[in-house]
Amino acid sequence: MAFSKSNIFTREQIALADFAKCLAHPARIAIITLLKEHGDRTCGELVEALPLAQPTVSQHLKALREGGLLLAENHGNSIRYSINCENIKHFCHSFQCTLGTVADGAGI
Amino acid sequence: MAFSKSNIFTREQIALADFAKCLAHPARIAIITLLKEHGDRTCGELVEALPLAQPTVSQHLKALREGGLLLAENHGNSIRYSINCENIKHFCHSFQCTLGTVADGAGI
DNA sequence: ATTGTATATCGTAAATATACGATAATAGTT
DNA sequence: AACTATTATCGTATATTTACGATATACAAT
Numbered sequence: 001m002a003f004s005k006s007n008i009f010t011r012e013q014i015a016l017a018d019f020a021k022c023l024a025h026p027a028r029i030a031i032i033t034l035l036k037e038h039g040d041r042t043c044g045e046l047v048e049a050l051p052l053a054q055p056t057v058s059q060h061l062k063a064l065r066e067g068g069l070l071l072a073e074n075h076g077n078s079i080r081y082s083i084n085c086e087n088i089k090h091f092c093h094s095f096q097c098t099l100g101t102v103a104d105g106a107g108i
Numbered sequence: 109m110a111f112s113k114s115n116i117f118t119r120e121q122i123a124l125a126d127f128a129k130c131l132a133h134p135a136r137i138a139i140i141t142l143l144k145e146h147g148d149r150t151c152g153e154l155v156e157a158l159p160l161a162q163p164t165v166s167q168h169l170k171a172l173r174e175g176g177l178l179l180a181e182n183h184g185n186s187i188r189y190s191i192n193c194e195n196i197k198h199f200c201h202s203f204q205c206t207l208g209t210v211a212d213g214a215g216i
Numbered sequence: 217a218t219t220g221t222a223t224a225t226c227g228t229a230a231a232t233a234t235a236c237g238a239t240a241a242t243a244g245t246t
Numbered sequence: 247a248a249c250t251a252t253t254a255t256c257g258t259a260t261a262t263t264t265a266c267g268a269t270a271t272a273c274a275a276t
Binding site for chain 4: 150152169185
């Protein structure tokens with residue numbers, strides 16, 4: 001037979017799936033885009049820009065933070081969110097390798 | 109105010125989220141990896157390699173096909189699945205632009 | 217201390233995703 | 247036609263995600 005049946009998924013596969021899960025909602029794509037184009041923002045400012053209630057935006061921010069895509073910095077009364085560049089680049093690279101859209105020896 | 113509240117997400121945001129959704133499960137990551145590393149395979153061969161039942165694998169293949177990540181080619185009795193390179197590269201590029209991990213003028 | 221502002225968390229309803237046994241559909245074989 | 251092999255679909259149970267009102271928490275200002 002061509003393959004041997006695996007019993008479980010690898011850590012790497014789970015990590016990549018989790019990264020993709022972070023981006024698997026238009027609101028979270030929108031948040032990343034807004035932060036990329038306008039710089040760091042507070043939760044309140046993002047609520048203004050998105051068609052969602054404050055708790056919902058907060059929930060999305062939590063997912064992005066826990067996924068390592070965003071950084072949160074206390075700023076007096078409020079919290080400013082920004083893109084976690086390094087981590088995003090790292091995941092993107094893993095992704096490209098997995099998807100075979102980058103030259104890494106194996107090619108496709 | 110910094111933003112005007114949008115009523116809906118853009119077509120582009122939804123498309124990228126859908127692409128990410130396709131990759132937001134370890135089994136689908138594993139399928140892509142297997143096809144990339146071993147070339148085109150049948151559903152049955154993938155069932156052998158994965159810790160999932162045949163209907164579940166078939167369901168994942170359907171999701172990947174409908175998301176444009178895989179191609180299906182009838183081959184006698186069976187169906188051979190392969191990676192839809194062009195489409196994956198296209199989505200990856202959109203992704204990179206959105207995430208700001210590629211030089212496109214805007215930078216981050 | 218009290219008030220106001222900003223954000224997170226709780227509780228929960230509704231929608232979506234996941235997995236798989238049972239079964240249908242399709243195509244090759246005898 | 248009957249049988250076999252391969253894949254898809256159905257039905258459904260369970261888990262996860264999503265959204266938001268209500269409420270709690272944290273901090274600044276008065």
